[in-house]
Amino acid sequence: MRLPALSCLAAAFLAFSTAAGAAEPLSVVEQSIVPVTAWGGTPADASKARRHTISQITLHHQGEPFKPGTDAQAYLRRLQSWSRVTKGWLDIPYHYVIDLDGRTYGARDIAFAGDTNTDYDPAGHALIEVVGNFEEVEPNQQQLDAVVNLMAMLAAKYKVSIDDIRSHRDHSDKTVCPGANLYRYVKEDYFRHKVALRLAGEQAGKHR
Template structure:
């Protein structure tokens, strides 16, 4: 049967229409990755005079956020940067760890300092396995003294940002002593905020904000 010019035109129209539908379908399937949750301001390793540790080939996947305390009294107006430099040297030379055992350190004035890269699992002197944990340490001996209000505020902000960034709920928040029978860390004065649920509620409130 001879094909007319009208037949060619109709076939061409059908081809263009199908192509347009395919493109529309592809466009509908494509998605823009959601932006990472913003982290609170931090003092980076270079700013406090430390040296960075090279990240591993395969970063750990964060599934928990675990609170610690320093376990030592930290005098007001002491030099936080000098303390962190000493801690980094001790961790590497004496303990033979890759870096400071924690990923973040919060000073009494509320400033947050980056420490070990989050991609590297933390270290501990106790029996728990910190693989998959983001370790947040509040300076001071919180078994004997109260955490400063600025510390608590920064801890809530940091933990909420980590939870949002890694898709975690407040049930992923715990403390060192929840995983180890060998420690009082993070100290009773910080632990009571977790035990009462106050800390988790503050984090949940932040996570609910647009």
């Protein structure tokens, strides 16, 4: 699907902002990410890390049920322990985790390449996990909005092309991740369009 020209996207974003209120700056999105220390995690051993340069953004799902009322911070602590003790990985395999309320948590240090159970090399990928099993349930709007905001922030910060926003299953045929109900938003270019609008609006705002 061909994306509209940036000037058209900027105009559309400004019209939307006027009607619905301007989106918060991407710097605020980054500042709102809950750091590892705040949810009770511990930093990874940097001496064992594989460092990389971000060139892609890749979406995952948890792949397990995540019921309303589940303590997201306790989940992250369990995930960190499982990743290190059971899997023998450096840390949580993803760089960011988004909960049911659309809150974004820092996980693995973005400077360190992630891990995967499948056959692609995640070096260069900024990895985002959304909690829930989207083979079974639909993502809610808070989660979708959080994905857009986070992807836009990462795309701006690391100069990632809109074309390089994909999902786990786009890089491996050994998985259904991020689940059919979330993958639909990737396949239909929902995230690419929304991120492009977000970036256009950020650029327009700097020139007003």
